[in-house]
Amino acid sequence: MSNRVINLLVPVISIILGLIVGAIVMIFSGYDPVTAYIALWNGIFGDAYAIGETIRQISPYILAGLAVAFAFRAGLFNIGVEGQLIVGWFAAAYVGSAFDLPKIIHLPFALIAAALAGALWGLVPGILKAALRVHEVIVTIMMNYIALHVVNALIKTVSGSYKTEKIHETASLRSEFLSNITDYSTLHYGILVALAMVGVMWFLLDKTKTGYELKSVGFNEHASQYAGMNVNRNIVLSMVISGAFAGLAGSMEALGTFGYLANLGGFTGIGFDGIAVALLGANTPLGVIFGASLFGSLKYGAGNMPNEAGVPTEIVSIIIALIIFFVASGYIIRVILNRVNKKKGAK
Known part of the structure; x- marks a missing residue:
């Protein structure tokens, strides 16, 4: 073996x-565990609607898992994926509702805005880690709370209400075709974005010089520095890229599932579940798909257990x-x- x-x-x-x-x-x-697991199975694969909702649930988990896994591969523990996801959600919702552009420009613009917002939120702990050796776990945990309350304040400031305006159709990931074939579920094209990012992470880490340096710094900072690599630059870069993945996870909710962002009473939990997704997937791009599929399926299928099995x-x-x-x-x-x-x- x-x-x-x-x-x-x-x-x-x-x-x-x-x-x-x-x-x-x-x-x-x-x-009865047999009845319960049958209900869980039916909640995941019971019909076209359930399958569509399950796939939709998986999309942000893939991106949150990639965010955690990417930082892990560079020797960092990004606990701040939740906060980066929240600011990415807000950025995508704002761009999606505030601008009126052709779809070919508007949708990529909203996705890029979400990625940049998440990257910016990852930049702060990256700089503090690189410049002052402040542990990223402490900083990223605190940044989660800052993100939650700052975004809630921004929602109130921008919209004058408890939620942002609905995004324009030109910024939406929703599709009438996907909705029809899955019995009017909320399935959207975000799953394609998530899978594309899996390919990006694989290519970046395994096929580029930058990825080689990021992994080297993760394995051994001192040896990497001795070999002539810029350790501080790679620390910051890894946190920025990790944050960008997390920001895109937020865009799945803004541009696909909900179409807006309402005042958050607490954390979404997706960013924290991303830690378990990355762990289950052994911090590899392909493994993250597996871990996210499991988590997304269990999370959505669980809703059928009280109704069908009590x-x-x-x-x-x-x-x-x-x-x-x-x-x-x-x-x-x-x-x-x-x-x-x-x-x-x-x-």
Whole structure:
């Protein structure tokens, strides 16, 4: 069994263990796990509408996961994806509603505005880390709260109401074609944007000199500096690119799902879930698609569990937490698989 096969098996086994332990939790809580998992399945794949909504849910998770994973690959822990997502959401909603342009200009303009807003929010912790060695975890956590309250204040200032104006059709990711084939779901072309960004991250990290330097700095700052790389520049750059991915995640909500931004009473949770998505995907672009698909499916499918099986949606949160727990314990699973592999080789 090769290392690549083992790397693939670890998250799969983690998911299976999470589902099994989740079933045990449901049994002890007085619920039927078989009925609950059937309801979950139907909530995800039951009909065209459910499939459309599930795919729509996956889009921002892919981008949030890419944001976390990209920073991880550069040796940084970006906890501020949530805040970067919020400012990106506002920027996309504002540009989408404040300007009246042809679609070929308006939609890219709104997407770029979201990416730039997220990048700007990532720039601050990047500079503080590079110049003063202030730990990025502390700064990014604080930036989340700043983003939440600043954006709420901006909504009130710009619109004079509790929400922004509805975006123009020319800035929308929505499609009548996608809506019709998925029984009028809110599925939009954001999934294509998200998948395109997966390709961008892969190309940037694995096929460019800049990506090589970013990964080198992530592995060992001192060795990279000794090799002549500009460590501080790469730290700032990694946080800026990570923030841009997060800002685009916000644009999925502004230009696709909702079409506006209402006053936020709290965090969306997508940015924080992006940490688990990146962890489950082993911080690789392809793995992030897998992790985001799992999270998006579970999050949306959970809504069907109370109606069809009488199981509270909190059970799904427990299952997700269990999966994360087993992924975090992946070293133990890896050791067991390696031992099994060695025994087979010995025989």
